[in-house]
Amino acid sequence: xxxxxxxxxxxxxxxxIQVGFVAAVIGxxxxxxxxxxxxxxxxxxxxxxxxxxxxxxxxxxxxAAAKVTLLSILKAYFTAVIPGLAIGFLVSRTLRSVxxxxxxxxxxxxxxxxxxxxxxxxxxxxxxxxxxxYGGLYAFFPVVITSIAAFANTDQLYIRAAQSMGASQLQxxxxxxxPSALPxxxxxxxxxxxxxxxxxxxxxxxxxxxxxxxxxxxQAELMETARMYAWVVYVVVAVVALNMALSVIETRTERK
Amino acid sequence: MPMSATQQRxxxxxxxxxxxxxxxxxxxxxxxxxxxxxxxAVEHVTQRFDGRRPGQQVLALDDVSLEIRAGEFLCLxxxxxxxxxxxxxxxGGLNRQTSGTVRIGDTVVRGPTPSQVAFVFQESTLFxxxxxxxxxxxxxxxxxxxxxxxxxxxxxxLRSVGMENFAxxxxxxxxxxxxxxxxxxxxxxxxxxxxxxxxxxxxxxEQTRMVLGEDLSVLLARTGKTIVFVTHSLAEAVFLxxxxxxxxxxxxxxxxxxxxxxxxxxxxDFMLAPRFSEIRNxxxxxxxxEIRQTVAAMREARDEGVVDG
Ligand SMILES: Nc1ncnc2c1ncn2[C@@H]1O[C@H](COP(=O)(O)OP(=O)(O)OP(=O)(O)O)[C@@H](O)[C@H]1O
Ligand SMILES: [Mg+2]
Numbered sequence: 001x002x003x004x005x006x007x008x009x010x011x012x013x014x015x016x017i018q019v020g021f022v023a024a025v026i027g028x029x030x031x032x033x034x035x036x037x038x039x040x041x042x043x044x045x046x047x048x049x050x051x052x053x054x055x056x057x058x059x060x061x062x063x064a065a066a067k068v069t070l071l072s073i074l075k076a077y078f079t080a081v082i083p084g085l086a087i088g089f090l091v092s093r094t095l096r097s098v099x100x101x102x103x104x105x106x107x108x109x110x111x112x113x114x115x116x117x118x119x120x121x122x123x124x125x126x127x128x129x130x131x132x133x134y135g136g137l138y139a140f141f142p143v144v145i146t147s148i149a150a151f152a153n154t155d156q157l158y159i160r161a162a163q164s165m166g167a168s169q170l171q172x173x174x175x176x177x178x179p180s181a182l183p184x185x186x187x188x189x190x191x192x193x194x195x196x197x198x199x200x201x202x203x204x205x206x207x208x209x210x211x212x213x214x215x216x217x218x219q220a221e222l223m224e225t226a227r228m229y230a231w232v233v234y235v236v237v238a239v240v241a242l243n244m245a246l247s248v249i250e251t252r253t254e255r256k
Numbered sequence: 257m258p259m260s261a262t263q264q265r266x267x268x269x270x271x272x273x274x275x276x277x278x279x280x281x282x283x284x285x286x287x288x289x290x291x292x293x294x295x296x297a298v299e300h301v302t303q304r305f306d307g308r309r310p311g312q313q314v315l316a317l318d319d320v321s322l323e324i325r326a327g328e329f330l331c332l333x334x335x336x337x338x339x340x341x342x343x344x345x346x347x348g349g350l351n352r353q354t355s356g357t358v359r360i361g362d363t364v365v366r367g368p369t370p371s372q373v374a375f376v377f378q379e380s381t382l383f384x385x386x387x388x389x390x391x392x393x394x395x396x397x398x399x400x401x402x403x404x405x406x407x408x409x410x411x412x413x414l415r416s417v418g419m420e421n422f423a424x425x426x427x428x429x430x431x432x433x434x435x436x437x438x439x440x441x442x443x444x445x446x447x448x449x450x451x452x453x454x455x456x457x458x459x460x461x462e463q464t465r466m467v468l469g470e471d472l473s474v475l476l477a478r479t480g481k482t483i484v485f486v487t488h489s490l491a492e493a494v495f496l497x498x499x500x501x502x503x504x505x506x507x508x509x510x511x512x513x514x515x516x517x518x519x520x521x522x523x524x525d526f527m528l529a530p531r532f533s534e535i536r537n538x539x540x541x542x543x544x545x546e547i548r549q550t551v552a553a554m555r556e557a558r559d560e561g562v563v564d565g
Binding site: 157158160161162163164165166167168171175176179180182 | 348349350368370371373374375377379381383385386394395397398399400446
């Protein structure tokens with residue numbers, strides 16, 4: 001993919017632009033709050049939010065909530081990825097099944113599953129399980145859709161060549177189908193990560209007893225906006241860090 | 257299919273030529289080929305494919321019989337779509353024929369025979385996700401070769417095509433010509449008595465093609481492998497082959513067989529010899545009718561808006 005290099009964020013110039021952007025956002029935040037342009041209840045100043053962040057970390061609330069949320073995201077992720085890849089590979093075996101299943105999965109994925117969130121609460125309760133099931137199901141679709149395409153696009157030429165050299169079914173998978181499909185699979189895994197984070201946090205915000213999303217919703221309800229923003233900043237930092245880690249992994253595999 | 261008349265004639269022609277050539281041969285190498293055991297026997301092979309619409313069938317090969325001797329270099333020549341690739345794939349066990357039998361040695365072919373047959377295809381089949389050397393390693397694993405010497409053998413195969421300095425490159429870092437050299441090297445590395453080549457040089461320019469052809473002639477003279485080689489180039493066929501089999505337009509049958517008496521390795525001087533152009537002209541005369549027929553059939557199909565069976 002040629003555009004990848006243009007989007008590569010490791011160069012000096014893009015880096016400084018990114019840092020500049022963050023600085024500008026914080027600067028704007030100071031300007032708006034200290035200049036009195038917005039009501040302090042809607043947006044407290046950064047210093048106040050910083051104190052709230054420190055307080056959350058010191059009191060142990062941060063870790064307690066983050067543990068619940070991170071674990072839910074991780075469980076949702078594997079709930080989505082393992083069946084997603086397995087079913088994606090099986091469906092890709094024949095053209096007929098691709099033609100049958102692909103539109104079904106794409107169709108379901110285009111419906112906002114948020115509509116059915118109350119059902120997850122009915123079935124799995126108000127604890128983390130409902131968020132895991134919801135996130136897992138939601139993220140299953142991008143994984144299965146991308147992996148069907150990725151596996152089905154494996155060049156017949158390579159398959160015939162491998163067969164002519166006596167490759168077993170397992171070797172065919174390990175040496176041909178899987179490496180050939182890997183770039184597409186990684187795209188699916190990346191989308192799944194985003195979907196899992198969004199749906200677990202979103203689910204916690206709507207209805208839960210625990211976790212970061214629950215904390216944010218609770219502080220908002222109590223009009224403790226400084227604390228609410230403190231949580232939001234933690235989430236943003238975590239998501240940015242996750243994204244950077246994923247980019248590193250992707251460029252590593254791409255070099256192969 | 258009304259086939260008896262033409263079929264008889266074409267097979268008769270093949271027989272006469274074959275025997276005539278055999279009798280005339282005096283030099284060592286060709287005599288050896290005539291005495292050599294049959295490496296590949298194709299017996300009454302017919303191949304039908306389902307067409308785009310149900311009930312519409314394509315007859316790709318019509319009762320083809322052919323014997324290829326051990327150590328022989330056989331070229332398959334014929335108009336586009338006459339079933340050359342199909343025949344090669346059937347011999348290699350990649351396609352299952354509709355009827356007829358193929359034997360490699362004494363064994364009936366029922367699937368790929370990686371210990372006997374290696375393929376070199378028109379397009380590179382090096383896996384782009386592995387380096388050249390890793391590709392060789394994976395091929396050797398596919399073959400379930402126990403030999404721990406794969407690295408040495410891979411390097412010496414690469415050396416024989418002048419590509420030893422590219423062992424750690426990824427295929428996409430190489431030109432098409434370089435990739436085809438390496439595909440050739442892998443065919444040799446696989447160490448099978450038979451190599452099937454389906455237009456391996458078709459994607460190359462004329463000059464590279466000639467050079468690779470020479471290299472191939474030298475390489476194979478050393479190893480004594482049995483080769484079936486599909487090509488569209490008359491010069492390439494005459495330069496490389498011990499025997500040239502010309503096929504008819506679809507449905508593919510054997511139209512004629514020509515022998516080229518010239519020991520391997522062949523030098524480029526052979527291309528300047530009068531005999532070279534004689535054989536080439538003869539080939540061209542045989543092929544011309546078939547190509548006309550193919551073109552006419554294509555026009556007809558286009559005008560009717562269908563592809564016939
Ligand atoms: N899998 C297939 N399904 C249906 N028809 C096929 C299939 N493979 C080949 N054919 C048909 O069989 C005929 C012979 O094909 P083949 O590829 O063997 O020709 P060829 O002699 O190798 O041609 P070329 O010189 O262009 O490579 C063609 O008409 C082709 O359309
Ligand atoms: Mg072909």
